Amino acid sequence: MDWQIQREGLAKGDRKAQQMIFRQYGKAMYQLCRRYISPPEDAEEALMNGFMKLYRHNGRGEFADEAAFAGWMRRIMVNECLMMLRSRNSMLRVADAPEVIDGHDYGPENSLSAKELFLLLEQLPVGYRTVFNLYVVEGFTHKEIANCLEISEGSSKSQLSKARKLLAQLWKKENEYYALGKAR
Amino acid sequence: MNTMPWEKHDNEMRNQLSGSEDFLPDQEHWRRDAAWQRLSSALDQPASVEIDNARPGSLPQYSRRRMAILWIKWAVAASVVSVLFALLWWNANFGEEPVIALSEPETGSGKSYTRPVDESLNKKVVSTEAAHNSSKELALRNYPAGLKSLLKRNEVKALLPTDSGNTYLIANAGLNGMKVANERSENQSNSDKPVQGEVSSLDIQPAIVQVPDGGKTRPRVVHLNELGLQAPSPPGFDRKLMRSLTPDMVSASPPDGNFGKIRSAIRLDPFSN
Numbered sequence: 299m300d301w302q303i304q305r306e307g308l309a310k311g312d313r314k315a316q317q318m319i320f321r322q323y324g325k326a327m328y329q330l331c332r333r334y335i336s337p338p339e340d341a342e343e344a345l346m347n348g349f350m351k352l353y354r355h356n357g358r359g360e361f362a363d364e365a366a367f368a369g370w371m372r373r374i375m376v377n378e379c380l381m382m383l384r385s386r387n388s389m390l391r392v393a394d395a396p397e398v399i400d401g402h403d404y405g406p407e408n409s410l411s412a413k414e415l416f417l418l419l420e421q422l423p424v425g426y427r428t429v430f431n432l433y434v435v436e437g438f439t440h441k442e443i444a445n446c447l448e449i450s451e452g453s454s455k456s457q458l459s460k461a462r463k464l465l466a467q468l469w470k471k472e473n474e475y476y477a478l479g480k481a482r
Numbered sequence: 483m484n485t486m487p488w489e490k491h492d493n494e495m496r497n498q499l500s501g502s503e504d505f506l507p508d509q510e511h512w513r514r515d516a517a518w519q520r521l522s523s524a525l526d527q528p529a530s531v532e533i534d535n536a537r538p539g540s541l542p543q544y545s546r547r548r549m550a551i552l553w554i555k556w557a558v559a560a561s562v563v564s565v566l567f568a569l570l571w572w573n574a575n576f577g578e579e580p581v582i583a584l585s586e587p588e589t590g591s592g593k594s595y596t597r598p599v600d601e602s603l604n605k606k607v608v609s610t611e612a613a614h615n616s617s618k619e620l621a622l623r624n625y626p627a628g629l630k631s632l633l634k635r636n637e638v639k640a641l642l643p644t645d646s647g648n649t650y651l652i653a654n655a656g657l658n659g660m661k662v663a664n665e666r667s668e669n670q671s672n673s674d675k676p677v678q679g680e681v682s683s684l685d686i687q688p689a690i691v692q693v694p695d696g697g698k699t700r701p702r703v704v705h706l707n708e709l710g711l712q713a714p715s716p717p718g719f720d721r722k723l724m725r726s727l728t729p730d731m732v733s734a735s736p737p738d739g740n741f742g743k744i745r746s747a748i749r750l751d752p753f754s755n
């Protein structure tokens with residue numbers, strides 16, 4: 299369906315246009331929510347809330363092109379995830395985070411697939427994962443992250459650094475495990 | 483070891499994770515149609531979800547939470563101010579009523595005395611006579627609320643005992659040359675307890691003379707302006723000399739109404755000239 303038609307349909311609140319949008323972007327938005335929120339049920343709830351807001355607010359049809367609309371949709375979903383994390387009071391709970399060994403900010407030795415990277419991110423504490431997602435994937439600056447999460451820029455940088463180190467350690471651990479498995 | 487800086491990974495990871503590639507675990511299947519059914523039925527319901535953070539370019543500023551905190555702060559501040567005003571109002575309206583003493587011109591002996599309390603009127607209203615002919619009787623004052631509270635705050639602790647033993651007189655009713663408008667006194671049966679007194683002049687600022695008993699406080703004079711608020715001492719007022727009046731001098735006054743040092747000390751008030 300042409301974007302202009304979809305746009306007019308969204309502006310009118312047409313259910314068919316809404317379903318088309320959901321079919322087109324639903325999976326990607328769900329995956330986005332899953333990167334922030336671990337239980338799939340909670341991620342889907344954030345997705346539902348995001349689409350509800352998107353459909354109810356878009357009566358004005360503000361977006362001239364689809365790319366801008368998609369960017370706005372991503373931002374809504376990110377906001378929904380952050381709000382859900384905030385409501386669960388788990389945003390920056392990093393006290394139970396594993397000990398991060400000091401070292402250089404070097405990444406894994408090899409490039410990771412998306413699935414491998416997602417599985418590693420799942421193991422990060424919520425605070426680390428949130429900052430990592432916002433900075434690396436969404437492209438936020440530390441200032442924006444600090445504003446979003448109501449933390450200092452220094453905290454944002456620190457959490458990102460720790461997230462990277464922990465990610466490298468986890469990746470190394472996983473590699474050793476697979477190496478051992480292959481050796482046997 | 484072929485390590486790569488994280489910065490070089492960022493773009494690659496961004497492309498991988500933000501793309502449409504399915505990176506969910508194999509065992510996790512998202513049912514799009516079921517999700518749409520849920521969303522569709524939810525959209526049929528009346529709007530109950532706030533959309534204030536759904537505007538383009540917005541960040542989750544948690545504006546509602548901040549507004550709630552702001553409202554709570556305002557409510558607390560308003561409550562504190564209300565309580566303060568309520569206390570002031572209570573103090574002004576339900577505080578202890580001042581005792582009013584009516585003064586009358588003395589007829590001869592030059593010494594003051596206290597007339598019996600007229601029980602039919604008000605137990606707290608007594609009449610006294612001034613020590614000199616210069617005083618005259620005035621109507622009972624209708625004190626404004628502010629003055630009531632001020633008088634109450636400035637209530638003092640004692641005046642001279644008279645020959646009745648359980649009655650006190652206001653010494654400065656006999657100020658030389660001063661037109662005494664009225665006096666205020668509170669009779670108490672226990673001579674150890676304080677008695678308060680007030681002297682007002684017709685043509686100058688009124689003053690409250692506060693004389694201690696029992697040696698606990700020192701004599702002091704409080705000047706009031708016409709609104710009943712505390713005013714600075716008029717020029718020439720010898721506060722130092724008033725302060726020199728010691729409690730011993732007060733308590734040493736004979737109980738026969740000869741005020742002696744007290745009265746002479748008060749006479750040094752410039753009002754009396």
